Amino acid sequence: MLHVAIIGSGPAGYYTAEALQKQFGDEVRIDVIDRLPTPFGLIRAGVAPDHQSIKAVSRRYETTALTDNVRFIGNIDIGSSVTVAELLDLYHAVVVATGAPGDRKLGIPGEELPGVIGSATLVGWYNGHPAFAHLDPPLLTDSVAVIGAGNVALDVTRVLAKTRDEFEGSDIARHALAALSLSGVKHIHIVSRRGPHQIQMTPKELGELGELQRAVPHVRSEDLPPEEADAGLEPGVRKSVTHLRQFARTNGRDAEIDIRFDFYMRPVRIEGEGRVERLIVERTRLDENGNAVGTGEEIVIPCGMVVSCIGYRTHPIPGIPYDDRLGRFTNEEGRIAPGLYCVGWARRGPTGTIGTNRPDGFAIAELIAADAPSGTREGRPGLDRLIATRGLKVVTFQDWKKIDAAEIARARDGSPREKFTSIDEMLSAINP
The missing domain is CATH 3.50.50.60 (FAD/NAD(P)-binding domain)
Known part of the structure; x- marks a missing residue:
């Protein structure tokens, strides 16, 4: 069984998860980790609010997220709550898909x-x-x-x-x-x-x-x-x-x-x-x-x-080589180090459209297959143990669905939802 962790739940993250499923079928387990309790990254927080047709692409990511071999783990900050080195010990491959959220x-x-x-x-x-x-x-x-x-x-x-x-x-x-x-x-x-x-x-x-x-x-x-x-x-x-x-x-x-x-x-x-x-x-x-x-x-x-509005930069993460001049992670066509990869804007900088991330994700899946990771890794059970030991409050995709339903329920007239704007509000919506 291949265990893969993806850091970031935006378009690049979920397109990579989809590609890994197609590449490895039932022989892969994928954990998509995000520092926010909410998935979909740029779709939720970057696409203009009056461009709802573009935001609708999140339905495709939801289809991937609800499959048995993909798990969303929100409210976990990689670098402080869990380190990159710890993920590399637990997973055969770690893919950084954090986008470029900085100005x-x-x-x-x-x-x-x-x-x-x-x-x-x-x-x-x-x-x-x-x-x-x-x-x-x-x-x-x-x-x-x-x-x-x-x-x-x-x-x-x-x-x-x-x-x-x-x-x-x-x-x-x-x-x-x-x-x-x-x-x-x-x-x-x-x-x-x-x-x-x-x-x-x-x-x-x-x-x-x-x-x-x-x-x-x-x-x-x-x-x-x-x-x-x-x-x-x-x-x-x-x-x-x-x-x-x-x-x-x-x-x-x-x-x-x-x-x-x-x-x-x-x-x-x-x-x-x-x-x-x-x-x-x-x-x-x-x-x-x-x-x-x-x-x-x-x-x-x-x-x-x-x-x-002149462009964006990827935020550095402790333990990952960073190119300060280009504002992205140092990589060779997506490879950062053995077992460590990057995809999307974190790999190439803020270029292309949302759809550009799909072929990018498939390219990274092919790289992982070519590198043929071997040996035994704990994957999910090991991460769950770290989470429990540190008392971290994680958000699952089913938890997110509760946040989603609560936002829709509180929408003003003529709006699809009213977003929660604090993490505490989001967590409270899970267990009202």
């Missing part, structure tokens, strides 16, 4: 000022993640700068611009909905160091920005390349740029909130007396290789909040 730093002066918020933090706040539920973003400001040229920047912008009614059907956290309902934001700047042809925004998400009730996106026509240049773009990028061209044609429309795409602008510093008051950017141009280079011209964007 990448801007690396500019002033980013430590109050009012500068990383996207992982802000997204966690409006998604009800326990680590960020007490965030108090300065929403009474009239201007916000969102730095980034990807879908996360669009998600943040859309959430900041929506009316309360537009959140119907979403699972946005109650505290965030209340704060956003009182928001004073009137101007949102999406700051990108390169141009429209270099964005990583998908057509669907850009299209949503043009359908908001009280907000209108604006693009400066002079920032758009000649229309004939679009012919050489990938089809998805070309569709996205078509949306930007449409936004440029509606620049004259007035709205309660204006969303401005500030292309060819590189953040250089953030200024303010004790809090964010302005973002200083340098106008850029593209060199022959498509890289943004500064022109020396600086522009001031007045704002009371800066949201950085």
Whole structure:
């Protein structure tokens, strides 16, 4: 019998569990371990609350989680409650699937000022993640700068611009909905160091920005390349740029909130007396290789909040080699050390979509098979013994189903659930 521990219960974790089942059949036992009492990682806490169709992929993971040879063990922190070395002694293979839940730093002066918020933090706040539920973003400001040229920047912008009614059907956290309902934001700047042809925004998400009730996106026509240049773009990028061209044609429309795409602008510093008051950017141009280079011209964007959406980093775990430059675990195509592997964003960094993790998981399952782990390991009984000895309170998948049912039962009208935003609340829901 092969015993495998997977650290992290998000898409990468459950796709790997599914792949291991297909690879080894009934000859594998898999423990999926998470530091939170709730499974599904990015699906629960990272996907925008108004994108319920994307969150529905968790049903696939639930199918895997409910099989006899897969077990969910929540509320266990690997590194403090149980060490990686202990897992390696108990299991033939340990797979790290913790994703990249930390924010990448801007690396500019002033980013430590109050009012500068990383996207992982802000997204966690409006998604009800326990680590960020007490965030108090300065929403009474009239201007916000969102730095980034990807879908996360669009998600943040859309959430900041929506009316309360537009959140119907979403699972946005109650505290965030209340704060956003009182928001004073009137101007949102999406700051990108390169141009429209270099964005990583998908057509669907850009299209949503043009359908908001009280907000209108604006693009400066002079920032758009000649229309004939679009012919050489990938089809998805070309569709996205078509949306930007449409936004440029509606620049004259007035709205309660204006969303401005500030292309060819590189953040250089953030200024303010004790809090964010302005973002200083340098106008850029593209060199022959498509890289943004500064022109020396600086522009001031007045704002009371800066949201950085420039990428994520994996959190280090004691006992696992870490590449601080790349913000992920040190590995060779998923191998970290004998018996120790990583998958998903923890392996390759924050690239690709949720579905990208599926082939990644199957690749790791094939690596484990190729490495042909041998010998006897205790697996589950050994971990259960450690848990009992240390008096740890674990959450099973059936426990999670009780939390799930309680969240659904307490949902406000028009919402699929009202999430618990503290671990104590979650644990109390198991045994009310």
